[in-house]
Amino acid sequence: MTHLPHLVTDLALILGAAGITTLLFKKLKQPLVLGYIIAGLLVGPHFALFPSVMETENITIWAEIGVIFLLFSLGLEFSFKKLVKVGGASSVMALIEVVVMLLLGYLTGKLLGWNTMDSIFLGGILSISSTTIIIRAFEELGVKSHKFAGLVFGVLIVEDLVAILLLVLLSTLAVSQQFAGTEMLAAVMKLAFFLLLWFLAGIFLIPTFLRKASKLMNNETLLIVSLALCLLMVVLAAQVGFSPALGAFIMGSILAETTKAEKIEHLVSSVKDLFGAIFFVSVGMLINPATLVSYAGPIALITLVTLVGKSLSITGGGLISGQGLKTSIQSGMSVSQIGEFSFIIATLGLTLNVTSDFLYPVAVAVSAVTTFTTPYMIRLSEPLYRKVEALLPDKWIASLNEYSSGAQTIGTTSDWKLVLRAYAVNLVVYTVIIIGLVMLAARYLHPFIKETLVNGNLGDVITMSITLIFMAPFLWALAVYHPQKEALGRIWANKNYRSLIIVLEFVRIVIAILFIGFLLNQFFSIQVAIVVGLAIIALLTVFSHKIQNFYIRIENRFMNNLNAREISDAAKMHHTLTPWNAHLTSFEISPDSVVVGKSLVELQVREKYGVNVAVIERGDHTILAPSRGERVFPDDKLYVFGSDEQLETFRQFIGTEMPKTTEQDRKDDVGLQKLLITADSVLLHKTIRQAGVREKAKGLIVGIEKNGERILNPVSETVFEEGDIVWIVGSQWRIKQLEASRQEA
Structure with missing residues (x-):
């Protein structure tokens, strides 16, 4: 057996x-x-x-x-x-x-x-x-x-x-x-x-x-x-x-x-x-x-x-x-x-x-x-939620709702935040890469060169030179590259901040010099490392343009690989119908575009430009065959079907920016606010349509508490009565202005 x-x-x-x-x-x-x-x-x-x-x-x-x-x-x-x-x-x-x-x-x-x-x-x-x-x-x-x-x-x-x-x-x-x-x-x-x-x-x-x-x-x-x-x-x-x-x-x-x-x-x-x-x-x-x-x-x-x-x-x-x-x-x-x-x-x-x-x-x-x-x-x-809500005091429920609403505020990102975040990310990423290259050189490259090619100081110089060639684009990016040029330019335009920008640039250069010293110290004494380090800085400055081109190629390959799945998915949407010379393509909606906030029926894209919006991608949410009442929001991706000429005209249209806003408008914080209807309110006994909250406060009424009943997304014919609590999503200072006008009236 x-x-x-x-x-x-x-x-x-x-x-x-x-x-x-x-x-x-x-x-x-x-x-x-x-x-x-x-x-x-x-x-x-x-x-x-x-x-x-x-x-x-x-x-x-x-x-x-x-x-x-x-x-x-x-x-x-x-x-x-x-x-x-x-x-x-x-x-x-x-x-x-x-x-x-x-x-x-x-x-x-x-x-x-x-x-x-x-x-x-x-x-x-x-x-x-x-x-x-x-x-x-x-x-x-x-x-x-x-x-x-x-x-x-x-x-x-x-x-x-x-x-x-x-x-x-x-x-x-x-x-x-x-x-x-x-x-x-x-x-x-x-x-x-x-x-x-x-x-x-x-x-x-x-x-x-x-x-x-x-x-x-x-x-x-x-x-x-x-x-x-x-x-x-x-x-x-x-x-x-x-x-x-x-x-x-x-x-x-x-x-x-x-x-x-x-x-x-x-x-x-x-x-x-x-x-x-x-x-x-x-x-x-x-x-x-x-x-x-x-x-x-x-x-x-x-x-x-x-x-x-x-x-x-x-x-x-x-x-x-x-x-x-x-x-x-x-x-x-x-x-x-x-x-x-x-x-x-x-x-x-x-x-x-x-x-x-x-x-x-x-x-x-x-x-x-x-x-x-x-x-x-x-x-x-x-x-369990219903039971807990029934047991909690009304004050606690109101406080939780108010805290929850306040936590959903959307704020703008300052130029300083953009610049500092970009510099911090670059510092971490390039530090890891440079240290990794130095470790590889010291542990593997240097012993290999000394054992199989050249021994002594010449072996050290060859190891250092090869490592430096690989480090050069990342040293350049660490010391010179500006990932947020536009934001940095706006900060530089303010003379009060120029000294801080200069200090930042100086710190970046010093960090790059320290990394060069870190490399050289693996093979030479401190005195030699300092002298050679200064010479290397000079060489990096002379060949800055070539190093920049090399770095950009590295960055482009990395970003293409990182976003390969998204690029591939988008490419699958781009098909051409040859007999009609029409195809499907996508457009990113800028926050400043004139189409933001408008519905497809208001834009009349089919009537004016001859194109059809087939898909709207909004973050992780995809809206297939959007209805005419669907609104366009900032950073939406629209997949639009039409001929080359029609799509070009549509692209020019959505590229048009909205009229410049006032300084106060730029400081708007969008949030969920509540407004109490009192006896002297300008909204009293008016319907939502008549009240014109959208026009007066640039807000959207999303809920009303009326006689103890909560109405989510009320219809436009709903009438405001005394004691109603109105929940509005919009500019907080504009809603407060609406409250102030009520009190003055």
């Missing part, structure tokens, strides 16, 4: 058990993750009814591969650009939740008499919610389009990055076994440095490589190349002291910015599902039912802490960020569970031998319970 390796029989047992349990869980409409965990419990060493896996060491290796592909897949869905687009509200909510749950987890562990490391890891386990379970619950309940769902997705994106940070910090803490502030800060700085360096290098190189090799790639080769890139980054992350999972996540997030992202995600999904199943089955194999019985009390307590702590922390974060009571409660009730990252954090504790054996099964049990409760928590969120 042919002998089968134990690995094959173990895999047959694992996948067979996983297949049966997941079919059952699919029938019961429960998360498959729980099915995998139960399958692992059945084939594990603690359950004698079925055959058990014989070589758990091999399965552990496969499970580690499963973590890598699981994180790689999460990275493909993550995208750093999504993180940048996440609103301040979601960021505040996520950070408050993580801090609160870290503290609650630690205190709960101490209350149960656990040691310090178990308590710390418990805090990390409880702080991250399950993206997979939440998305599935939203889809089943049909709430993905609700306002709170968008906030929750933002929270999950921030949590993914925080989870990666936690993996690094907990690894550092486990190794040092002490709360050394300098070590933790160094770990965070190291993570930030390598994250940014890998992201910049990856976006510059990988999309270009995939684009140039696209003709040679079918599905098979694209899958192989993607997995190779993933594993190469895993090796690189391990080389610099990070967990392999971090490398997989970073490569996934880099590939998420390419035009091949959806295809790679589709190709990798089967591999991820296979190894992910093995990982979750291995999670179940580590569960000892006797441990669960022994720790039933702690499991119940930790489950309660998770449900209550997460709900309250997210709700509190939502209220602090001005999201309103209903949205905050719905968001809080949606994230009250733990999932994939929690298992990975628990696995980290076991791998490093710093946590007790019981912590892992306890975490899995809490995850299972909170997974089952998630749909019910989401369903109960709205009834």
